[in-house]
Amino acid sequence: MHKTSVPGVWRRFKNRYQIVGTQCETCKTNFYPPRELCPKCRRGGKISEKKFAGLGKIVTYTRVHAAPAGYEKQVPYAVAIVQLEEGPMLTTQIVDYNTDELKIGQSVRATFRKMYEDGDEGIIHYGTKFTPIRES
Amino acid sequence: MESKTGIVGYGAYIPRLRIKVETIADVWGKDGAAIKAGMKLVEKSLPNIDEDTITIAVHAAHNALHRAGIDPAKIGAIYVGSESHPYAVKPSSTVVAEAIQMSNDYTAADLEFACKAGSAAVQLCMGLVGAGMMEYGLAIGADTAQGAPGDALEYSAAAGGAAFIIGAKKEEMIATIDCTYSFSSDTPDFWRRKLAKYPSHGGRFTGKPAYFRHVESATKGILERTGMKIEDFDYVVFHMPNGKFPSVVAKKFGIPPEKMEAGFVVSKIGNTYSGSSILGLTAVLDIAKPGQKILMTSYGSGAGSDSFVFTVTDAIEKKRNLARTTEEYIKDKVYVPYTTYAKYREKIC
Numbered sequence: 001m002h003k004t005s006v007p008g009v010w011r012r013f014k015n016r017y018q019i020v021g022t023q024c025e026t027c028k029t030n031f032y033p034p035r036e037l038c039p040k041c042r043r044g045g046k047i048s049e050k051k052f053a054g055l056g057k058i059v060t061y062t063r064v065h066a067a068p069a070g071y072e073k074q075v076p077y078a079v080a081i082v083q084l085e086e087g088p089m090l091t092t093q094i095v096d097y098n099t100d101e102l103k104i105g106q107s108v109r110a111t112f113r114k115m116y117e118d119g120d121e122g123i124i125h126y127g128t129k130f131t132p133i134r135e136s
Numbered sequence: 137m138e139s140k141t142g143i144v145g146y147g148a149y150i151p152r153l154r155i156k157v158e159t160i161a162d163v164w165g166k167d168g169a170a171i172k173a174g175m176k177l178v179e180k181s182l183p184n185i186d187e188d189t190i191t192i193a194v195h196a197a198h199n200a201l202h203r204a205g206i207d208p209a210k211i212g213a214i215y216v217g218s219e220s221h222p223y224a225v226k227p228s229s230t231v232v233a234e235a236i237q238m239s240n241d242y243t244a245a246d247l248e249f250a251c252k253a254g255s256a257a258v259q260l261c262m263g264l265v266g267a268g269m270m271e272y273g274l275a276i277g278a279d280t281a282q283g284a285p286g287d288a289l290e291y292s293a294a295a296g297g298a299a300f301i302i303g304a305k306k307e308e309m310i311a312t313i314d315c316t317y318s319f320s321s322d323t324p325d326f327w328r329r330k331l332a333k334y335p336s337h338g339g340r341f342t343g344k345p346a347y348f349r350h351v352e353s354a355t356k357g358i359l360e361r362t363g364m365k366i367e368d369f370d371y372v373v374f375h376m377p378n379g380k381f382p383s384v385v386a387k388k389f390g391i392p393p394e395k396m397e398a399g400f401v402v403s404k405i406g407n408t409y410s411g412s413s414i415l416g417l418t419a420v421l422d423i424a425k426p427g428q429k430i431l432m433t434s435y436g437s438g439a440g441s442d443s444f445v446f447t448v449t450d451a452i453e454k455k456r457n458l459a460r461t462t463e464e465y466i467k468d469k470v471y472v473p474y475t476t477y478a479k480y481r482e483k484i485c
């Protein structure tokens with residue numbers, strides 16, 4: 001089981017607990033994970049923090065049957081590339097889905113979940129996963 | 137005591153997984169139909185493998201914020217009541233505060249009082265907000281309760297939670313909190329020692345001197361202090377360790393079943409411990425009309441009961457649709473077999 005650096009993780013809480021990235025104010029491009037430099041505008045770009053709404057669509061997905069350490073109990077689980085409404089694409093776990101909801105174009109929303117634990121004695125990592133938007 | 141505070145926003149969260157009473161009974165060679173009839177519940181909720189008290193609390197808090205429509209930075213206190221805090225040392229409340237983007241200008245603590253830590257959190261917020269020390273307080277009760285395999289509690293111990301934002305501005309309230317009264321005593325009906333995985337309980341002792349004495353005394357006490365009668369209330373919610381106990385109390389007080397029905401969530405999700413009575417309250421708030429009165433009495437083993445009188449205000453109509461209702465959470469479900477339940481349980485105690 002890998003042990004993460006606690007201070008290193010702590011500094012990224014905000015980017016994980018909510019979907020907080022950055023925006024280049026010059027060309028309005030949004031970044032997640034956050035970038036400190038706009039690849040288009042370079043030094044001409046002004047980067048500021050941006051919170052995303054947490055709504056998006058599945059671009060592509062896969063089901064994981066052989067999991068890395070820490071995720072063994074969750075198999076099989078779904079991992080997808082989700083495009084946020086604001087533009088950025090991110091790789092995320094899809095949870096609480098019905099089989100027919102795991103499809104390209106499916107609308108999803110962010111959900112606060114446990115990511116993994118550093119063994120039985122380390123810290124518990126929380127963060128954002130995505131779940132299908134279901135009208136009930 | 138009288139109060140100047142009220143509920144500005146409320147939110148529920150119930151995980152999606154369910155297991156049927158029969159499914160559990162089959163594993164232990166018990167009569168599922170008889171257990172269902174005896175406990176008056178058909179299934180219970182359980183957390184997914186990546187859900188715990190903290191994630192449940194975050195979702196309930198988000199829903200409460202949606203309804204309150206306030207800036208989370210204005211919340212000056214957060215209390216999370218649970219008997220299944222993920223850490224033994226390290227508060228759940230600060231994780232929740234960070235996840236819902238509160239500022240750093242807040243006081244926080246995790247509370248523990250078996251199934252009534254959530255209602256105790258509401259009382260703490262009432263005190264702080266009522267005294268003018270802060271604008272809003274956030275009170276949460278959430279649990280991922282566990283019964284030992286084969287124990288009677290295994291049929292009912294469930295997962296869920298509710299959150300309430302307490303404020304003092306009349307125009308923002310969806311319900312005023314008119315009064316609260318508590319009745320507590322040192323009664324060892326149910327406990328869990330530090331390193332024990334599952335709780336122990338006093339079997340039949342959990343009834344008369346424990347649940348019934350405290351729920352009845354707190355309810356009687358608040359009726360006396362407010363001079364109100366059961367007839368004055370449109371809805372009544374008692375803590376729901378199973379489907380039977382609250383109905384027995386209702387009968388004793390002469391409360392007609394139709395006043396209990398709206399908040400009677402136990403039959404479909406089980407006993408969500410710190411989330412139990414307050415999830416009953418959120419279910420009532422989802423349908424109550426302005427002017428209606430609600431009586432709620434929680435119960436926590438060990439033991440104590442907090443009783444409350446609420447009056448629903450006009451603001452309920454435009455606020456209740458701003459988040460998912462309790463009923464929507466109850467209906468959005470998927471059943472799991474016992475094997476999945478057992479596999480997940482290893483991770484969720």
Ligand SMILES: [Zn+2]
Nearest residue numbers: 024027038041
């Ligand atoms: Zn740019």
